[in-house]
Amino acid sequence: MNSSGIAETAVQALAARERQRFLEQHPQSVALAGRARHALFGGVPMHWMSDWSTPVPLFVERAEGARFVDVDGREYVDFCLGDTGSMFGHSPAPIAAALREQAGRGLTTMLPGEDAVVCGERLAERFGLPFWQVTTTATDANRFVLRWARAITGRKVILVFDGCYHGTVDEAMVRTRDGHTVHRPGLIGQARNLTQHSRVVPFNDLAALEAALAPGDVAAVLCEPALTNIGMVLPAPGFMARLRELTRQVGTLLIVDETHTLSTGPGGCTRAWHLEPDFLTVGKAVAGGVPCAVYGCSAAMAQAMQIAREHASELSSGHGHSGMGTTLSANALAMHCLRANLEQVMTPAAYEHMLWLAARLAEGLRSLIARHALPWSVTELGARCEFQFCAQPPQNGAEAEAAFHDSLQMALHLYLINRGILITPFHNMTLCSPQTTAGDVDRLLASLDAALAELLALPGAREE
Structure with a gap:
Protein backbone atom coordinates (compact mmCIF):
# COMPACT_ATOMS: atom_id res chain seq x y z
CA MET A 1 0.00 0.00 0.00
CA ASN A 2 1.44 3.40 -0.92
CA SER A 3 0.81 6.75 0.75
CA SER A 4 -1.81 7.61 -1.87
CA GLY A 5 -4.21 5.12 -0.30
CA ILE A 6 -4.44 2.99 -3.48
CA ALA A 7 -2.60 -0.27 -4.18
CA GLU A 8 -0.10 -0.27 -7.05
CA THR A 9 -1.59 -3.42 -8.55
CA ALA A 10 -4.88 -1.59 -9.09
CA VAL A 11 -3.09 1.42 -10.58
CA GLN A 12 -1.23 -0.78 -13.06
CA ALA A 13 -4.40 -2.61 -14.06
CA LEU A 14 -6.20 0.65 -14.81
CA ALA A 15 -3.19 2.06 -16.67
CA ALA A 16 -2.84 -1.01 -18.91
CA ARG A 17 -6.51 -0.85 -19.88
CA GLU A 18 -6.33 2.87 -20.61
CA ARG A 19 -3.17 2.58 -22.71
CA GLN A 20 -4.89 0.04 -24.95
CA ARG A 21 -7.95 2.26 -25.20
CA PHE A 22 -5.81 5.21 -26.26
CA LEU A 23 -4.10 3.24 -29.02
CA GLU A 24 -7.44 2.06 -30.37
CA GLN A 25 -8.99 5.54 -30.31
CA HIS A 26 -6.04 7.47 -31.80
CA PRO A 27 -4.86 5.75 -35.02
CA GLN A 28 -3.70 9.01 -36.63
CA SER A 29 -1.60 9.97 -33.61
CA VAL A 30 -0.10 6.48 -33.64
CA ALA A 31 0.72 6.84 -37.35
CA LEU A 32 2.27 10.30 -36.92
CA ALA A 33 4.31 9.04 -33.97
CA GLY A 34 5.75 6.35 -36.23
CA ARG A 35 6.71 8.92 -38.87
CA ALA A 36 8.10 11.35 -36.33
CA ARG A 37 10.60 8.85 -34.96
CA HIS A 38 12.51 9.07 -38.26
CA ALA A 39 12.78 12.89 -38.31
CA LEU A 40 12.55 14.20 -34.72
CA PHE A 41 14.74 13.24 -31.79
CA GLY A 42 12.55 11.13 -29.53
CA GLY A 43 9.72 11.53 -32.02
CA VAL A 44 8.79 15.05 -30.86
CA PRO A 45 10.04 18.59 -31.58
CA MET A 46 10.88 19.18 -27.89
CA HIS A 47 11.86 16.12 -25.86
CA TRP A 48 9.47 16.66 -22.92
CA MET A 49 6.50 16.39 -25.31
CA SER A 50 6.97 12.62 -25.07
CA ASP A 51 6.75 12.60 -21.26
CA TRP A 52 2.95 12.63 -21.04
CA SER A 53 0.90 9.67 -19.84
CA THR A 54 -0.08 8.57 -23.36
CA PRO A 55 1.68 5.56 -24.95
CA VAL A 56 2.50 7.73 -27.99
CA PRO A 57 2.33 11.53 -28.26
CA LEU A 58 -1.11 13.07 -28.73
CA PHE A 59 -0.92 15.14 -31.92
CA VAL A 60 -3.04 18.31 -32.07
CA GLU A 61 -4.74 19.67 -35.18
CA ARG A 62 -6.15 22.95 -33.82
CA ALA A 63 -6.93 24.76 -30.58
CA GLU A 64 -9.27 27.60 -29.68
CA GLY A 65 -10.56 28.92 -26.39
CA ALA A 66 -10.58 26.20 -23.75
CA ARG A 67 -10.61 23.35 -26.28
CA PHE A 68 -8.44 21.62 -28.84
CA VAL A 69 -9.00 18.93 -31.46
CA ASP A 70 -6.50 16.15 -32.14
CA VAL A 71 -5.58 14.70 -35.54
CA ASP A 72 -8.17 11.96 -35.05
CA GLY A 73 -10.90 14.58 -34.77
CA ARG A 74 -11.46 14.08 -31.04
CA GLU A 75 -12.23 17.24 -29.02
CA TYR A 76 -10.81 17.94 -25.56
CA VAL A 77 -11.57 20.35 -22.74
CA ASP A 78 -8.17 21.80 -21.91
CA PHE A 79 -7.28 22.53 -18.28
CA CYS A 80 -3.55 22.45 -19.07
CA LEU A 81 -3.58 25.41 -21.48
CA GLY A 82 0.00 24.96 -22.62
CA ASP A 83 1.16 24.67 -19.01
CA THR A 84 0.19 28.33 -18.51
CA GLY A 85 1.32 29.59 -21.93
CA SER A 86 -2.34 29.82 -22.97
CA MET A 87 -3.70 30.78 -19.56
CA PHE A 88 -6.24 33.09 -21.20
CA GLY A 89 -7.34 30.50 -23.75
CA HIS A 90 -6.00 29.35 -27.09
CA SER A 91 -5.92 32.11 -29.72
CA PRO A 92 -8.01 34.75 -27.91
CA MET A 346 -6.09 40.12 -19.14
CA THR A 347 -9.07 42.09 -17.87
CA PRO A 348 -10.61 42.18 -14.38
CA ALA A 349 -13.75 40.59 -15.85
CA ALA A 350 -11.72 37.71 -17.27
CA TYR A 351 -10.09 37.09 -13.90
CA GLU A 352 -13.41 37.25 -12.09
CA HIS A 353 -14.69 34.40 -14.26
CA MET A 354 -11.48 32.38 -13.97
CA LEU A 355 -11.24 32.69 -10.19
CA TRP A 356 -14.89 31.79 -9.67
CA LEU A 357 -14.58 28.65 -11.77
CA ALA A 358 -11.32 27.58 -10.13
CA ALA A 359 -12.92 27.93 -6.69
CA ARG A 360 -15.83 25.78 -7.91
CA LEU A 361 -13.35 23.19 -9.18
CA ALA A 362 -11.33 23.16 -5.96
CA GLU A 363 -14.45 22.66 -3.85
CA GLY A 364 -15.59 19.88 -6.16
CA LEU A 365 -12.22 18.15 -5.87
CA ARG A 366 -12.36 18.30 -2.09
CA SER A 367 -15.86 16.80 -2.12
CA LEU A 368 -14.99 13.85 -4.33
CA ILE A 369 -11.78 13.16 -2.37
CA ALA A 370 -13.86 13.01 0.81
CA ARG A 371 -16.50 10.85 -0.87
CA HIS A 372 -13.87 8.28 -1.84
CA ALA A 373 -12.19 8.51 1.59
CA LEU A 374 -8.75 9.22 0.13
CA PRO A 375 -5.86 10.85 2.07
CA TRP A 376 -5.44 13.63 -0.47
CA SER A 377 -5.63 17.42 -0.35
CA VAL A 378 -6.29 20.36 -2.68
CA THR A 379 -4.26 23.54 -3.08
CA GLU A 380 -5.58 26.56 -4.97
CA LEU A 381 -4.10 29.84 -6.15
CA GLY A 382 -6.35 32.11 -8.15
CA ALA A 383 -7.32 30.40 -11.40
CA ARG A 384 -5.03 27.47 -10.61
CA CYS A 385 -5.71 24.47 -8.38
CA GLU A 386 -4.23 21.03 -7.82
CA PHE A 387 -5.09 17.82 -6.04
CA GLN A 388 -2.11 16.24 -4.28
CA PHE A 389 -1.55 12.76 -2.92
CA CYS A 390 -1.05 13.88 0.70
CA ALA A 391 -3.49 14.44 3.54
CA GLN A 392 -2.42 18.04 4.17
CA PRO A 393 -1.23 20.62 1.62
CA PRO A 394 2.59 20.54 1.47
CA GLN A 395 4.58 23.32 3.11
CA ASN A 396 7.77 23.03 1.05
CA GLY A 397 9.19 21.44 -2.06
CA ALA A 398 10.40 18.31 -0.29
CA GLU A 399 6.93 17.58 1.08
CA ALA A 400 5.37 18.21 -2.32
CA GLU A 401 7.87 15.88 -3.98
CA ALA A 402 7.30 13.19 -1.35
CA ALA A 403 3.60 13.23 -2.27
CA PHE A 404 4.33 12.37 -5.90
CA HIS A 405 2.95 9.06 -7.14
CA ASP A 406 3.95 8.98 -10.78
CA SER A 407 2.17 5.81 -11.83
CA LEU A 408 -1.13 6.85 -10.20
CA GLN A 409 -0.95 10.36 -11.61
CA MET A 410 -0.25 9.08 -15.12
CA ALA A 411 -3.03 6.50 -14.95
CA LEU A 412 -5.56 9.14 -13.90
CA HIS A 413 -4.34 11.60 -16.53
CA LEU A 414 -4.62 8.97 -19.25
CA TYR A 415 -8.12 8.06 -18.10
CA LEU A 416 -9.11 11.73 -18.44
CA ILE A 417 -7.44 12.09 -21.85
CA ASN A 418 -9.36 9.09 -23.12
CA ARG A 419 -12.53 10.90 -22.11
CA GLY A 420 -11.61 14.20 -23.71
CA ILE A 421 -10.07 16.11 -20.79
CA LEU A 422 -6.51 17.37 -20.42
CA ILE A 423 -4.85 18.57 -17.22
CA THR A 424 -1.24 19.63 -16.68
CA PRO A 425 1.24 16.73 -16.94
CA PHE A 426 3.87 15.79 -14.35
CA HIS A 427 1.53 16.74 -11.50
CA ASN A 428 -2.21 17.28 -11.03
CA MET A 429 -2.61 20.99 -11.71
CA THR A 430 -5.49 22.66 -13.52
CA LEU A 431 -6.12 26.13 -14.95
CA CYS A 432 -9.44 27.77 -15.74
CA SER A 433 -9.40 30.22 -18.65
CA PRO A 434 -11.87 32.98 -19.53
CA GLN A 435 -13.43 30.52 -22.02
CA THR A 436 -13.73 27.63 -19.56
CA THR A 437 -17.34 26.97 -18.54
CA ALA A 438 -19.05 25.63 -15.45
CA GLY A 439 -20.04 22.65 -17.58
CA ASP A 440 -16.35 22.01 -18.34
CA VAL A 441 -15.54 22.01 -14.64
CA ASP A 442 -18.42 19.65 -13.87
CA ARG A 443 -17.29 17.34 -16.66
CA LEU A 444 -13.77 17.15 -15.23
CA LEU A 445 -15.11 16.41 -11.78
CA ALA A 446 -17.50 13.73 -13.07
CA SER A 447 -14.74 12.05 -15.11
CA LEU A 448 -12.28 12.03 -12.21
CA ASP A 449 -15.03 10.73 -9.93
CA ALA A 450 -15.67 7.87 -12.37
CA ALA A 451 -11.94 7.13 -12.63
CA LEU A 452 -11.60 6.82 -8.86
CA ALA A 453 -14.73 4.70 -8.60
CA GLU A 454 -13.44 2.28 -11.24
CA LEU A 455 -9.97 2.23 -9.72
CA LEU A 456 -11.19 1.56 -6.20
CA ALA A 457 -13.54 -1.16 -7.44
CA LEU A 458 -10.57 -3.21 -8.70
CA PRO A 459 -9.59 -6.22 -6.55
CA GLY A 460 -7.28 -5.27 -3.69
CA ALA A 461 -7.39 -1.56 -4.43
CA ARG A 462 -7.61 -0.68 -0.74
CA GLU A 463 -5.54 -3.52 0.65
CA GLU A 464 -4.21 -2.89 4.14
Missing part, protein backbone atom coordinates in the same frame (compact mmCIF):
# COMPACT_ATOMS: atom_id res chain seq x y z
CA ALA A 93 -9.84 36.87 -30.49
CA PRO A 94 -7.85 40.06 -29.72
CA ILE A 95 -4.57 38.16 -30.11
CA ALA A 96 -5.67 36.59 -33.40
CA ALA A 97 -6.62 40.07 -34.61
CA ALA A 98 -3.28 41.51 -33.47
CA LEU A 99 -1.42 38.79 -35.37
CA ARG A 100 -3.34 39.62 -38.53
CA GLU A 101 -2.81 43.35 -38.07
CA GLN A 102 0.94 43.08 -37.60
CA ALA A 103 1.57 40.34 -40.18
CA GLY A 104 1.85 42.79 -43.05
CA ARG A 105 3.53 45.57 -41.05
CA GLY A 106 6.80 43.89 -40.18
CA LEU A 107 7.69 41.18 -37.68
CA THR A 108 11.05 42.28 -36.30
CA THR A 109 13.15 45.42 -36.84
CA MET A 110 15.38 45.87 -33.75
CA LEU A 111 13.61 49.22 -33.32
CA PRO A 112 10.70 50.24 -31.06
CA GLY A 113 7.23 51.37 -32.08
CA GLU A 114 4.39 53.01 -30.21
CA ASP A 115 3.27 49.59 -28.98
CA ALA A 116 6.43 49.42 -26.86
CA VAL A 117 5.64 52.67 -25.08
CA VAL A 118 2.04 51.66 -24.42
CA CYS A 119 3.13 48.25 -23.12
CA GLY A 120 5.55 49.85 -20.67
CA GLU A 121 2.79 52.14 -19.42
CA ARG A 122 0.30 49.29 -19.07
CA LEU A 123 2.77 47.06 -17.25
CA ALA A 124 3.62 49.83 -14.81
CA GLU A 125 -0.07 50.44 -14.09
CA ARG A 126 -0.74 46.73 -13.61
CA PHE A 127 2.20 45.65 -11.46
CA GLY A 128 3.30 48.90 -9.79
CA LEU A 129 6.92 48.86 -10.99
CA PRO A 130 7.81 51.90 -13.14
CA PHE A 131 10.40 50.60 -15.64
CA TRP A 132 10.25 47.61 -18.01
CA GLN A 133 12.23 45.55 -20.50
CA VAL A 134 10.99 42.89 -22.91
CA THR A 135 12.54 39.50 -23.68
CA THR A 136 11.46 36.41 -25.59
CA THR A 137 11.10 33.94 -22.70
CA ALA A 138 10.84 34.04 -18.92
CA THR A 139 14.13 32.13 -18.78
CA ASP A 140 15.75 35.06 -20.59
CA ALA A 141 14.06 37.57 -18.28
CA ASN A 142 15.28 35.76 -15.16
CA ARG A 143 18.76 35.29 -16.56
CA PHE A 144 19.12 38.97 -17.44
CA VAL A 145 17.77 40.16 -14.10
CA LEU A 146 20.30 37.99 -12.28
CA ARG A 147 23.08 39.70 -14.24
CA TRP A 148 21.72 43.11 -13.23
CA ALA A 149 21.48 42.00 -9.60
CA ARG A 150 25.08 40.86 -9.52
CA ALA A 151 26.27 44.02 -11.24
CA ILE A 152 24.34 46.24 -8.81
CA THR A 153 25.32 44.45 -5.59
CA GLY A 154 28.83 43.30 -6.49
CA ARG A 155 27.88 39.88 -5.10
CA LYS A 156 27.80 36.53 -6.88
CA VAL A 157 25.53 34.21 -4.89
CA ILE A 158 21.89 33.68 -5.89
CA LEU A 159 19.42 32.15 -3.44
CA VAL A 160 16.44 30.07 -4.61
CA PHE A 161 13.87 27.87 -2.89
CA ASP A 162 13.97 24.09 -3.06
CA GLY A 163 11.68 22.84 -5.82
CA CYS A 164 11.44 26.23 -7.53
CA TYR A 165 10.77 26.77 -11.23
CA HIS A 166 12.42 29.59 -13.16
CA GLY A 167 12.66 28.08 -16.62
CA THR A 168 16.13 26.78 -17.50
CA VAL A 169 18.18 29.38 -15.62
CA ASP A 170 21.37 27.64 -14.49
CA GLU A 171 21.30 29.17 -11.02
CA ALA A 172 17.93 27.50 -10.36
CA MET A 173 19.02 24.01 -11.45
CA VAL A 174 19.80 23.08 -7.84
CA ARG A 175 18.11 21.39 -4.89
CA THR A 176 18.82 21.00 -1.20
CA ARG A 177 19.68 17.59 0.27
CA ASP A 178 20.50 17.15 3.97
CA GLY A 179 21.05 20.88 4.27
CA HIS A 180 23.46 21.06 1.33
CA THR A 181 22.98 22.59 -2.11
CA VAL A 182 23.34 19.99 -4.88
CA HIS A 183 22.72 19.84 -8.62
CA ARG A 184 19.18 18.99 -9.65
CA PRO A 185 18.90 15.26 -10.45
CA GLY A 186 18.84 14.55 -14.17
CA LEU A 187 20.65 17.77 -15.14
CA ILE A 188 22.36 17.19 -18.50
CA GLY A 189 25.68 18.59 -19.72
CA GLN A 190 26.42 20.95 -16.84
CA ALA A 191 30.11 21.86 -16.98
CA ARG A 192 30.50 24.20 -14.02
CA ASN A 193 29.73 23.65 -10.37
CA LEU A 194 26.46 25.51 -9.78
CA THR A 195 26.72 25.13 -6.02
CA GLN A 196 29.55 27.70 -5.91
CA HIS A 197 27.19 30.58 -6.60
CA SER A 198 23.73 29.15 -5.90
CA ARG A 199 22.23 28.53 -2.48
CA VAL A 200 18.99 26.66 -1.77
CA VAL A 201 16.70 26.73 1.25
CA PRO A 202 13.28 25.13 1.86
CA PHE A 203 10.25 27.27 1.07
CA ASN A 204 8.46 28.60 4.19
CA ASP A 205 11.55 27.98 6.37
CA LEU A 206 12.38 31.39 7.84
CA ALA A 207 15.23 30.10 10.02
CA ALA A 208 16.98 28.53 7.04
CA LEU A 209 16.36 31.65 4.97
CA GLU A 210 17.81 33.93 7.62
CA ALA A 211 20.89 31.70 8.00
CA ALA A 212 21.46 31.59 4.25
CA LEU A 213 21.31 35.38 3.99
CA ALA A 214 23.43 36.05 7.06
CA PRO A 215 26.89 35.93 5.36
CA GLY A 216 25.91 39.01 3.34
CA ASP A 217 27.08 37.54 0.03
CA VAL A 218 23.69 36.93 -1.64
CA ALA A 219 23.05 39.22 -4.59
CA ALA A 220 19.39 38.29 -4.95
CA VAL A 221 16.66 35.93 -3.91
CA LEU A 222 14.89 34.63 -7.02
CA CYS A 223 11.50 33.32 -5.98
CA GLU A 224 7.99 32.41 -6.99
CA PRO A 225 5.40 33.77 -4.56
CA ALA A 226 4.11 30.19 -4.41
CA LEU A 227 5.81 27.05 -5.71
CA THR A 228 3.97 25.81 -8.77
CA ASN A 229 6.04 23.21 -10.60
CA ILE A 230 6.96 20.62 -8.01
CA GLY A 231 3.38 20.59 -6.88
CA MET A 232 1.71 23.71 -5.59
CA VAL A 233 2.97 25.06 -2.27
CA LEU A 234 1.51 28.25 -0.84
CA PRO A 235 3.48 30.64 1.38
CA ALA A 236 2.76 30.43 5.08
CA PRO A 237 1.11 33.55 6.57
CA GLY A 238 3.71 36.29 6.86
CA PHE A 239 6.43 34.41 4.97
CA MET A 240 6.64 36.70 1.95
CA ALA A 241 6.56 39.83 4.12
CA ARG A 242 9.39 38.51 6.28
CA LEU A 243 11.34 37.54 3.15
CA ARG A 244 11.15 41.16 2.02
CA GLU A 245 12.28 42.41 5.44
CA LEU A 246 15.24 40.03 5.61
CA THR A 247 16.49 40.82 2.12
CA ARG A 248 16.39 44.55 2.80
CA GLN A 249 18.27 44.12 6.06
CA VAL A 250 21.24 42.43 4.36
CA GLY A 251 21.25 44.36 1.07
CA THR A 252 19.97 41.45 -1.00
CA LEU A 253 17.65 42.17 -3.91
CA LEU A 254 14.27 40.45 -4.25
CA ILE A 255 13.23 39.10 -7.65
CA VAL A 256 9.64 37.83 -7.91
CA ASP A 257 8.89 35.47 -10.81
CA GLU A 258 5.16 35.72 -11.60
CA THR A 259 5.23 33.52 -14.71
CA HIS A 260 2.90 30.94 -13.15
CA THR A 261 1.42 32.96 -10.30
CA LEU A 262 -0.07 35.41 -12.79
CA SER A 263 -3.10 33.18 -12.23
CA THR A 264 -3.75 35.07 -8.96
CA GLY A 265 -5.13 38.24 -10.50
CA PRO A 266 -4.49 41.06 -13.00
CA GLY A 267 -1.35 42.16 -11.13
CA GLY A 268 -0.30 38.73 -9.93
CA CYS A 269 0.67 38.09 -6.33
CA THR A 270 2.84 41.20 -6.42
CA ARG A 271 -0.19 43.48 -6.49
CA ALA A 272 -2.57 41.23 -4.56
CA TRP A 273 -0.12 40.62 -1.69
CA HIS A 274 1.82 43.94 -1.80
CA LEU A 275 5.16 42.20 -2.29
CA GLU A 276 7.34 45.23 -3.25
CA PRO A 277 10.03 43.38 -5.24
CA ASP A 278 13.11 45.06 -6.67
CA PHE A 279 12.58 43.17 -9.92
CA LEU A 280 9.62 41.26 -11.29
CA THR A 281 9.57 38.79 -14.19
CA VAL A 282 6.61 37.44 -16.17
CA GLY A 283 6.56 35.14 -19.19
CA LYS A 284 4.48 32.53 -21.01
CA ALA A 285 0.96 33.95 -20.90
CA VAL A 286 1.77 37.66 -20.85
CA ALA A 287 1.34 38.08 -24.63
CA GLY A 288 -1.56 35.67 -25.04
CA GLY A 289 0.56 32.68 -26.08
CA VAL A 290 2.96 34.48 -28.42
CA PRO A 291 6.59 34.02 -27.25
CA CYS A 292 7.27 37.05 -25.06
CA ALA A 293 8.32 37.88 -21.51
CA VAL A 294 8.98 41.01 -19.50
CA TYR A 295 10.87 42.21 -16.47
CA GLY A 296 10.19 45.30 -14.43
CA CYS A 297 12.17 47.15 -11.80
CA SER A 298 11.80 49.86 -9.19
CA ALA A 299 13.05 53.40 -9.76
CA ALA A 300 15.99 52.71 -7.43
CA MET A 301 16.96 49.65 -9.45
CA ALA A 302 16.70 51.58 -12.73
CA GLN A 303 19.14 54.15 -11.36
CA ALA A 304 21.49 51.42 -10.13
CA MET A 305 21.28 49.66 -13.53
CA GLN A 306 22.31 52.86 -15.29
CA ILE A 307 25.31 53.24 -12.98
CA ALA A 308 26.29 49.60 -13.59
CA ARG A 309 25.97 50.08 -17.32
CA GLU A 310 28.14 53.20 -17.29
CA HIS A 311 30.75 51.42 -15.18
CA ALA A 312 30.85 48.47 -17.58
CA SER A 313 31.19 50.88 -20.51
CA GLU A 314 34.15 52.62 -18.87
CA LEU A 315 35.92 49.29 -18.29
CA SER A 316 35.43 48.27 -21.90
CA SER A 317 36.42 51.67 -23.37
CA GLY A 318 32.87 52.05 -24.65
CA HIS A 319 32.83 48.71 -26.44
CA GLY A 320 31.55 45.36 -25.23
CA HIS A 321 28.49 43.24 -24.67
CA SER A 322 26.27 43.18 -21.61
CA GLY A 323 25.43 39.49 -22.01
CA MET A 324 21.75 40.43 -22.12
CA GLY A 325 19.31 40.59 -25.00
CA THR A 326 18.60 38.54 -28.10
CA THR A 327 17.89 39.79 -31.61
CA LEU A 328 14.23 38.79 -31.45
CA SER A 329 13.62 40.33 -28.03
CA ALA A 330 10.78 42.90 -28.13
CA ASN A 331 10.10 42.18 -31.79
CA ALA A 332 7.22 44.09 -33.37
CA LEU A 333 4.89 41.10 -33.55
CA ALA A 334 5.34 40.24 -29.88
CA MET A 335 4.89 43.84 -28.80
CA HIS A 336 1.63 44.21 -30.71
CA CYS A 337 0.29 41.01 -29.14
CA LEU A 338 1.55 42.00 -25.69
CA ARG A 339 -0.35 45.27 -25.97
CA ALA A 340 -3.54 43.49 -27.09
CA ASN A 341 -3.27 41.00 -24.25
CA LEU A 342 -2.72 43.65 -21.58
CA GLU A 343 -5.53 45.87 -22.83
CA GLN A 344 -8.17 43.42 -24.06
CA VAL A 345 -7.55 39.92 -22.67
